[in-house]
Amino acid sequence: MSYRRPLRSTDVRDVYHQEYFLQRVDGYDQFACFDGTPQTLFNRARRNLELLNVQPGERFLDLGCGRGEVTIAAGYLGAIAVGCDFSCNAIVLARQKLETIIHNNHREIQASFLCAVATDDIFRTNTFDKVLMSEFIEHVSPHESAIILKNVKKWLKPGGRLLVYTGPNRWSRHTHPLMRWYVRWRRGIDIGERPADTLHPDYPKLHLNEQSYLSLYVALWRAGFRHVHVRFDSPAPTGRLSLVKRSLLYNALFGGNLTAVGIK
Numbered sequence: 001m002s003y004r005r006p007l008r009s010t011d012v013r014d015v016y017h018q019e020y021f022l023q024r025v026d027g028y029d030q031f032a033c034f035d036g037t038p039q040t041l042f043n044r045a046r047r048n049l050e051l052l053n054v055q056p057g058e059r060f061l062d063l064g065c066g067r068g069e070v071t072i073a074a075g076y077l078g079a080i081a082v083g084c085d086f087s088c089n090a091i092v093l094a095r096q097k098l099e100t101i102i103h104n105n106h107r108e109i110q111a112s113f114l115c116a117v118a119t120d121d122i123f124r125t126n127t128f129d130k131v132l133m134s135e136f137i138e139h140v141s142p143h144e145s146a147i148i149l150k151n152v153k154k155w156l157k158p159g160g161r162l163l164v165y166t167g168p169n170r171w172s173r174h175t176h177p178l179m180r181w182y183v184r185w186r187r188g189i190d191i192g193e194r195p196a197d198t199l200h201p202d203y204p205k206l207h208l209n210e211q212s213y214l215s216l217y218v219a220l221w222r223a224g225f226r227h228v229h230v231r232f233d234s235p236a237p238t239g240r241l242s243l244v245k246r247s248l249l250y251n252a253l254f255g256g257n258l259t260a261v262g263i264k
Contacts, residue, residue, distance in 0.1 A: 009086065009140045010117060012205040016087035021067050026135060034069050036076045036101040036109065044165070045070045047233075048134050051259070052163050054079050058129040061155065063118055063148070064136030068094025068111075072101060075111030083113045084122070091115040118148045123155045131156060134165040137219075141208045149223035156264040162225065165233065167257035168195070170210040175254055216260045225262030233259035 022028055027042030034040045038049055048070060054060050056078025062071040065083030067090060074081040085091055094113045102109055116122045118140075131152050137145050152162055172179075176195055183191050197203065211219070213230055220228045232251035 006141055006143070007205070007208055008144055009208060010144075013087065015202045015205050016089060018089045018093060021087075021090050021093055025066055027067075027069065031067055031069070031097075034072075034097070036072050036105060038073045038077065041069055041073055044134070045073070048132055048163060048165060049073060049077075051261075052130050052132060052161065054130060059127060059157075061123070061128045061131045061152075063131060063133045063152065064139065065094060065113065066090050066135075068097055068113060070132060070134070071111050071113065072098055072109060075109040076101075079110070081111040082128075083111065084116055084118065085113075086115065086117045088115045118151060119144050121151055121154070123151075125154050126157045127155050129157055129160050131160070131162045132165075133162065135167065137164055137216075138166050138207050138210050145209055145219060146222065149219060149225075153224045153262075153264055158264055160264045162220070162260075162262045162264075164216065164220070164260040164262075165257065166211050166216065166260075168197075168210065169232070169251070169255050169258055170212040170215070172254050172256065173198075173210070179254055211258055213258060216258055220260055220262040223262075225264065227263040228260065230258060230260045233257050 022031070026044055030040070030042045038046055041049070052060075054074045054077055058079045060071075060074045060079040060081045062068075062074070062081065062083045065071050065085045066087075068083045071081045071083030071094065083091075083094055085094075091113050098109065098111055098113070114122070133148075133152070140148065156162065173195065180191050180193070183189055192199075200206075213232070217228055217230045232255040
């Protein structure tokens, strides 16, 4: 019997084309309006910067930077920012955006972009104060993510901080039939047999490593991070069931997204 190794992100680079970044990735509809300032970032990107509290003079790495908005905004704030992505299509978009913003604002922004694979040891030890991995870990295989997290710990300075944002919570996939029944009962709406994002033909190539609360914690801990904190990080619920929706049990079963912080 022949052995077939699990799919890795480097096997499916073809799905990360410019159309993907310009029409599907979170914030695509606000990319044209982004002018370098944090205020013009899409909501998730702005929240990531706020959670990391990026300061002038800090060395900041955005791993899986995509179109590069967060890297540019960090540079605009005075950080020495590096964006890294294995998709050269993304890096082309990011560099073009940076050049346009510098030209329009007549100011220097300390941001640069690198097309590289994060499983390679591409940066020096103790280089960065803060590292962001937003909507990244679910796109690489478990094998790749273990290597990348260890690399990130090496690249961070002592006391440096890693922020991981990922979605959706893997457990919510298994409870989708229950949520479907509830929504149909309460609102008379059928949300479908499967979550909408899984219906795209490229989905099996894009999401190789969806996380749960527990798996994300363990991944950072095994990589050597300490003071690891994981939280559910979805928009604040409203309505009569808002208290229930804020509970740990509800979020563990039905909650969408996760944020983790690890300290070197």
